Amino acid sequence: MPQSPYEALMAEVRQIDLLGGTASLLSWDQETMMPPAGVAYRSGQSALLSRLRHERFTSPRIGELLSTCEADDALTADALSPPAVNLRELRRDYDRALKLPAELVAEFSRATSIARHVWAEARKADDYAAFKPHLKTLIDLLNRKAECYGWPEDGERWDALAEGFEPGLTARGVEAVFDPLRPRLVALIQRIGEGGRQPEDALNRVRVPIDAQMRFVRAVAERLGFDFSRGRLDVSAHPFCGGTHRDDVRMTTRFGQDNLGDALGSTMHETGHGIYNQSVPAEHVGEPFGRAVGLSIHESQSRLWENFVGRRRSFWRWCAPLLGEHFGDAFTGVGPDEAWVSMNRVEPGLIRVEADETTYNLHIMIRFELERRLLGGDLSVDDLPAAWNAAYARDLGIEVPNDADGCMQDVHWSIGAMGYFPTYTMGNLYAAQFFEAAQSALGDVDAMFARGEFGPLRQWLTERIYSQGRRYLSEDLCRQVTGGGLSSEPLLNHLEARLGEDYGL
Ligand code: ZN
Secondary structure (H helix, E strand, C coil): CCCHHHHHHHHHHHHHHHHHHHHHHHHHHHHHHCHHHHHHHHHHHHHHHHHHHHHHHHHHHHHHHHHHHHHCCCHHHCCCCHHHHHHHHHHHHHHHHCCCCHHHHHHHHHHHHHHHHHHHHHHHCHHHHHHHHHHHHHHHHHHHHHHHHHHCCCCHHHHHCCCCCCCCHHHHHHHHHHHHHHHHHHHHHHHHHHHHHCCHHHHHHCCCHHHHHHHHHHHHHHHHHHHHHHEEEEECCCCCCEEEEECEEEEEECCCCCCHHHHHHHHHHHHHHHHHHHHCCCCCCCCEEEECCCCHHHHHHHHHHHHCHHHHHHHHHHHHHHHHHHCCCCCCCCCCHHHHHHHHCCCCCCCCHHCCCCCHHHHHHHHHHHHHHHHCCCCCHHHHHHHHHHHHHHHHHCCCCCCCCCCCCCCEEEEHHCCCCCCHHHHHHHHHHHHHHHHHHHHHHHHHHHHCCCCHHHHHHHHHHHCCCCCCHHHHHHHHHHCCCCHHHHHHHHHHHHHHHHCCC
């Protein structure tokens, strides 16, 4: 029987996905295994794969097949069926990919690869002046990209870029959730500061061997439900989760001599991403339907396992006794309560990636506010450091001593990723909402966690979120799972309750 247009389209899409998975494996290798001297040749390999993928995806044949399939009512009648979802997702990505002229794509790719390199050097030397002209170039290019993509009439250019990371995300929508969140977070952090009490950091002051730390965090990841027969855990400078598809998930973590709590937090975070990637629908591998929803929902799962499970008192009733098994008497005297307190310290700091669960969101809000102004033209790159430092003083009450630990600390802007940061905090918000819903469905989750039982929570999430693939857009999924749209209340309730207990507020 000849292939139908839909089968032909899916066959082509799955081929393109093979290129994507191969590129992802090369980048995993670059971060974990590759000798440093391999970088130049590897850049060539990666650039070739991304060009092949782009060319194949934007070919007229894809456009023709898409149009033919869209005209077939049998495929689109049920908007939530896998074929309809595949067509919806492909149409959006296809139209978007065609909106950029090839020379702008090439110019952007050249500019970001130079800017990323200059940024790394400039950050080491604390030399914002060296990075500044490259940032200016990227902002000009981003504005040109935004013009090509366009944005809704009541929106702004930031929206055009955010759409590439999270369909439907707009600055106004972000503002609506961030505005009520900011003053309550600032007030909460001030109350903690005024209390003058800083709990002991018992998990992060003990020197223990790295190989024992690796065995410990692996044991936890496995218990949470990460399947090591379909994935790996390795070490990289910046932890991430990638891989080729649901049966080959590569996650990484990092260790210090005396930072066990941080290593566990990073590992549980990536394990959340990893379990999600391992649990998308098997029968749709390589199709849009078989992928996770956008960045916010993905981040909600890493945050849920890291913060809502890993920083919960009941989790430590199960986990604290493991310390003795893995580290002998190195953690003598560190019981469930001491470990739990150590995992829940709140301390305003300079660096986003080292921030605790509470202050983290303020780091994100500052970036959102500044990148929106940079793109809109009412903040110049000359004035960025001063604006950054003023925002840190205002929201976190800290003085920024240099630009390396200030406006140059993140890689995102150096690779032209503006419109991305808010997805981290939205991940926190969704995590709080999903966890609340899971608790009311599952009953006493604390009794389960204390026994080291995470299967019921994982199954609940798999049924409602992971196995749904891309059926719903983020906010629709949230309504489907929780009965309501994105809201900042559950996260605030969670933080106020937890810190009330920990800090006696
Ligand atoms: Zn993450």
